[in-house]
Amino acid sequence: MLNRRNFIKGGLQVAAYAQLGPQLFSAPSARTAAADERILVVLQLTGGNDGIGTLLPTGQDAWYRARPTLSRVAEGAHELESGFALHPSLGGLSQAFGEGRAAAVHSVGYENPDRSHFRSMEIWHTGLVPAVTRGESPAKGGLGWLGRAAVQLAGRHRTEPTAVHIGSGPTPLSLRTPDAQAPSLSRVEDLRLEGLDDDERARLALLAQARSARPGSDLRFLRDTARQAADLSDRLDAAANRSSAADWPATDLGRRLQLTATLITGGLGASIYGLEHGSFDTHLDQGPTHANLLLDLDRCLSAFHAELAAAGMADRVLLYAFSEFGRRVAENGTAGTDHGAAGPVLLFGPRVRPGLHGTPPDLTRLQQGDLPSTTDFRAIHAALEHHWLGLPLRPDLPAPLATLLT
């Protein structure tokens, strides 16, 4: 069916080219990302994930004292090393740790933590810590760390887009660039013109082809974008028709991460994907909510790995998960936790140095009831940019956390 459709469409387009003259063949054609190009998937655990409820400090008495209710998760937790264990929901992740495909960094954050979701999110997204902005909104800088990376990568690419946001909301600040936004997709259908038969599609496609325009002119820009969109739409069509090799949970995260995997294995060619999962804002009765969120995450990560491995692409994809802050060490009066400060980040994929990194948190040494940050998140971002995506070192960032990737 699909083949027939593409054939007809292609055939009509070729006929149209022939009618319109040879100058049309000079347009650049998109290509898929080179086979060795690396892909970074950034997963934001929105709402403030409870760090010490995820990577449990089961070896510290202070944890049990601070959390009489929530420490029950110690039962059934997956032991890691040196007094830490993963939440019982994270069986798949624990296996990934065992197989050397996962790593976590303790107590990541920044100085003078901001407890507003929005402000802290902006800080993580832009890398503009309070010391730099002196309390101003970092959002006005308008440039996200991933958007900046995408612009740099775009120079190497000939495929658009370099970065994609997978979700239905607005493109997050982290993916914002000075010129344009990364496209936001929540479904393959977003880039597919529905209800058109082949002839109609071909006729519309004609428009993008015709009429030579001066390079650099707006008309040329419009023509090229139109062609890229049609091309992207075709590639997505092809990608979406591949059958899945994994057992995906029927959840929002499942659908989005599956779409991400589909786009990667289908050869969309983007280097950066941004996603969100949550809300982790568990002020009330954290136990079941958090367990479900983590279970969803765990099953999705396992499926993601299975899907990529089946396509032989697992070695090219690194997933990084962070949250805007961790939560208070002590549980609150409603069996939940309030906004805190530092928390662990998670890396999942090839070339991570497996296991736990950074200074393990000491629950007897708190700042205003919160864990102080012992690793600057910008050092991790720098490691991802430099060691994974191969971008030049940035002088305005702390040195990359060198031990993170092999």
Place this chain on the structure above:
Amino acid sequence: MQTLILTLLLALSLLSQGAEVSQGAEVSQGAEVSQGAEAPAERFAIDTLAYVQADNGHELLAALSGHPLLEPLRPDGGWLSQVENADELESVLAQLEELAGRPAMSLLEDLSGGGVAFGFGLRRLKPAVTLVLEGASPERSATALQLLVDLGLELKPELKHVLAAVEQRGDVRLWKLDQAVIGQLGSRVGVSTNERSLLVALGAEREPERRRLSANEAFSSAFAQLHGTTDGAGAHAWIALEKLVIASQLGGDSDLAELALLVSDPGAQGLLGPGISSIGIARSLAFELEVGADDIDLGVIAESLADTAASLRPTRAPVAQLDLTASGQVAHALLYRDYATLTDRRAELIAPESLPPFSAQLAELDTLFGGLRLAEDVLPDLDPWIEVVSRRIAKDAHTPPGIQLPAIAVLLHVQDAEHHGPTLESALQNIVALSNVDRAQNGLRPMLMRLQREGDRSWSTARWADLPEGEVAGLEYNFAPAWAQVGNRFVVATHESLLIDLFDELHATDTDVPKASSAPPAERLSVRGPVLAELLRNQLERLALAAALSSGGDSAEAAGRIEPFVNFAQGAALEVVIEYGSTDLRAGLSLVPADRKAALQEAGR
């Protein structure tokens, strides 16, 4: 009901398509054919999955299209203007009327005066659809058919050669088209996708008795309960649901199969109740549409319900506690929701995939009940019969919403009210407090919560802050909840003034748990149109703006589109009754004149 009407419209349009293809037929005037006088069901096969029978099709159409209750909804161009390709259909009908020199309806009467029957089934895994019309008499049928043929000739001369290839099979004339076969035998005209089905439906051939639809026990028992009760115009239908689900799944369609999942979905159980949510597991469904002079009734019998969720169904009927004649009444319902059994036996009653979130929600709710456990300590003491009332309320001193919705109150009966009343009251306070925390974290304004006391009554309220004079409030101002324990009842209302009205009414009635009525166990819902119509009319301008923005035109045009519905509501009331038998379920939906005394009222008092 909509399905039935659609089916009938479909039949009508099939008829007009039949007109296109039956041209050139030599109609044998007054052919003597032996036509059985048996019920049409004798002429459909036992494996028919869906069956519709209208003994006087044209009367039903006439009754529906001219019904006084539906009159306000009638479009300016008449009902036909709502059908797809209405223009074409109308011009065809006009041509037909010109040709015949009399109304199309009378031709329809000639063709289908003796009844219409429609069947859908599978023959060798292929869908077989058969429609047969019984003419008033062979003569009138033949004349009408001849007119259709003449019309067809005028419209599509190119079909002539197809129709010239008429086959004579005994007394039956057959025309074989690509997808269908058309046949005519005396006063019967039929069309089918399967030749054998058509011949049987026309009465030219006969199935052995054990192969007839009438030999299907489920069909005949259900149909026997329906058939013969019609005094006005009506139609009957029957669906072998269980088999149809399997057939539709074979066809790659899972919509019907999903209907059967509702019964084990806690959300559907809570919202729709044990009746409607279990319709999907019935072995078969029988429908009866009855169009009386001033009302329209649809009866549904869901037969042989699997007993998986039987424990959630009521075994006795309650008595209404609230005043059913209160002014401003919009709706009243007596609903049966056995949350205690649903939670207690959730492992067997709820689908496995819905269990974890259900349990998680229960655990979350537990935190609201101050140490009590909802499933074990609270729910078992709530009576499953819930009374719900909706009324228009009078203005009070607070900022009114810019668009006023009717207020709603829910009445629960509580055993051990001494103990549970305060528990429920504080649980609701907790919900408001927690949502306030959540709103504050998102930069939104909180609701103001107060404890009120007046004499020996006390209650809790929550409301949005009043706005300065002249400011218009949004829809959220329709929600200013108030709740209280009243004797052994717990009442939650969307508005304080409704709660206070109910205080008076409830104190007037005795405070025991309501006595079981002697009537069979049945859930009831009654919706009164006039108050709703008045509410709509009072804010027509605002609603028209919304309609104009969302569906086009300017506000005046949009108001013109809404008004028919307002007028319809003005004159109508809806009564719904769901009766629970031991293995079956009967639902009755009646559209009655608004001034008729509510059936619920009669049953309740």
Place this chain on the structure above:
Amino acid sequence: MSARLDELLSPLASDAFDASAAEHLLTRVEFGATPERVAEACEAGLKPTVAGLLEGAAAPFDDSAQTDLIALGRLDLAQAWWLGRLAGEGGCSVLRERLTLIWHGLFATSQAKVQDLALMLRQNSTQRELALAPFPQLVRAMLVDPSMLVWLDGDQNRVGRPNENLARELFELFALGIGNYTERDVLEAARALSGWTVSGRAARCRERWFDGAPKTIFDETRNFDVDALVDATTSQPACARFVAGRLAREFVHPNPETDRVEALADLLRATEWDLGRCLSQLLRSEWFFAESNLRARIASPVEWSSRARRQLGGGPARLARAQAASRMGQDLFQPPSVKGWDGHRAWIGAATWIERERAALRWARDPSTPAAFADVERADLPAAVFARLLPERPRPEWAAALERDLDALSRDEALRTLVAATLCSPEYQLV
């Protein structure tokens, strides 16, 4: 008026105002025009046409439907309502609405944080009321606008606990631009703006939260309050330049020449911010009609949608159009950040392009579309569609290819194809 002004903003020769020029003027001012309207403007001449447009914009308006929208409480309906006005539905002045949209983009405030439709609509009404008002008056109104105070934390700004957010954006994004103020100016301006709160949907300054001590802003020291701050800011030379640049980008070219902008700034100063007079001169200037400024802007989703509506009439319902505009990247009342929409090429990306194609198809398939061409013979359809939608353009090769293809189609299909293809052609995006 200086000689420089006469030179840089000199009027177009009256005989140069032909159909092409009239179409340019009406597209820039009113988003689009029918051939009939173009002919009317040509007949009347440039000066009366511009005068008519400005008179219309200055005439009283009725946006009382806002109360109904607040009662309905739905942002999407409010977007639909405004989009209808932006297309001139109900006979309102498109120029006034267009200016309102410009101010909405400049003082970009979003419902995403404000979360109160009543406040958002109040700001919209204020911007409409002050669409042609002197800029200082508009700035003053925006600084104490309830939704702005919520949006930029102005309602948190108190003596001893200053919040710089609003003050910084005033200088950086609303009135001056980066490089025209110091960090100290920001800090001191924040103190001048302290004390404002929002309650009961109204803003007011609470004396005890206002910082009454002297402040030094732009090298002047006195007890600045909001009025004094507006005076000081708008009398900075950079302010007129900033506003002139904005107007030039909106009406003339996405990258206007510096000397022309400076001339327009001079005019703003010389007329003491008489926006009507400035626009009148700008819209009649040779510069405005220069070849390099024709079709030099990429239409925003709102412009695109309003243009189609003005050219074709009918079309999908307003809500559907507003939703399409949101998907194309312009969510009215919800700009992406305090910077507003970046505009021009930022409108066009793969996903938003597909949305333009989708929107074009929806227009073409709308039952109202055939009505606009009801009297046209089958053979004349291509010419009629191009004349209405893309007049005065060199007819591109694709039109010829398309026409060959059309022979096989029914009249309706041919019309739909022509309209859809034209609305999502690269050429149509340029206005």
